Amino acid sequence: MKIFKYISILLILLSISCCVNQKEKDEEQINTTVQKFWITVQNNDEENYLKLIEGSEEYRFAMLYQLHYLNRNYSKIKAITESKEIQIKDTNELGGSQKCVEYLFVKPNSTTEPLSVRLFFLKSLGYNKIFNVQIIGNMPKWEKKEL
Template sequence: MKTIKPILFFLLFFFTISCVNQKQKDQEEIKQTVKNYFNAVKANDLEKCKLLIEDSENYLGVIQGEFNFLHKNYDEINPNDVLLRNILVKDTLITFTNEKEKYVQYIIKNDKNPNNLKKPLIITFMFYKPVGYDKIFNRVILENHIGWDK
């Protein structure tokens, strides 16, 4: 009985450590994917962006439109690459399927609009483990971008 307790303690400890390590690895992979996306936008590399998005060949128009908007407004949206340093991975739950996803979201106000009459630009990257955290799961990542840059 005395030998069983240390073994159980060791197994519990090992399980806890491995879960924490997996969560950290998942978050690092998501952060790297977001960095790769923004770096591709900055470098005007649409092909690299398409490789980072799941099922991109079926959504080329949307992906290209959002890519062009982000590239055109990159210096205003991401001055000094501040978004690359502030990546916060959050958990969410899809209500109708009860499946967990992870996401990174940015809310960016337009400084050109002093009255703040326009809604802020929202950039959301969704990630789904079965697809892999090296792929962005949602094909539409921008909200409120039409007219935001005016």
């Protein structure tokens, strides 16, 4: 009887260990994908940007507009993306269980609303692809220099 008890405990511990290891692997893959995203933005690399985002061919021009906008403003947002540790959050915002990485860019000494860039990931697509990119805020107004 004790053998069954020890085997049960061992199986539970192994399953917990596997879950923790899988979560770390998932987060590592998301971190790598986010880093690739910002490298493609910095380099204005249209081809690799579109490869990173699921379904981007359907919305090619909208995706490229986002890329070029982020690239034009990269010098303003670079310090924020490099200084922040990537925080991965669980969300159901777009339906289904997803992971999300969000950046909030605030212009110093400005009355312009902050700009939010959110990257969504679905496990079913693999964490090496971005499911959706949302840029929230008044993009043209955020880009302008204030007097």
